Amino acid sequence: MATAVQPLPSQPLARLSLPPHSTLPRRVDGAWWPRSRDLLVELPLLIGELPRAWGQITGVSVNSEMWHASPGRMLVANHVVRLHRTSGPHGRHVLRLLSGQGRGRRDLLVVPPELVAADAEPLMAAVAAAEAGGARSPR
Incomplete structure (x- = not known):
């Protein structure tokens, strides 16, 4: 059973910090x-x-101890996320x-x-400023 959730226009933006684009792994x-x-x-x-x-x-892995509820899948922006x-x-x-799409x-x-x-905020800034090229766990 999928849970349909659509953000309301009045909801705040996600607090997200991304480093500049790089082709090197992080x-x-x-x-x-x-x-x-x-x-x-x-x-x-x-x-x-x-x-x-x-x-x-198309999929998200979450730690079940971190979140109050995590159904098996949910509908986000008209597509299913497992x-x-x-x-x-x-x-x-x-x-x-x-x-999907090989990305x-x-x-x-x-x-x-x-x-x-x-x-x-310092944690968020440190991630955004991190140099590319750090070792990443195998995919």
Whole structure:
């Protein structure tokens, strides 16, 4: 069963920080600071802010300990996004986005929504300023 969620026009934009485009691999492809742990609200906002070059997101891997609810799939912007749940401390703060059209995978560092701006903003800036070429886990 898919859950249909469409962001309302009055909803705020996703707090997303992406480094400049590079063809070199990175450890993470950006940072995301959601406003809550409600994936049904936060994920559509995030997907709506992603660069077109990343392609249509068809799957998302999330840590089930990080989010209040994570159904098996949900409808976002009129297409189905499959949600894959993981558990354990490894990857707890990483959201893995999978896209079709041969565009692969993108990993976002998830900044906990409870962090205050004074702590979260430096993390977001550090990810955006990170040099390309860092080793990335195998795909």
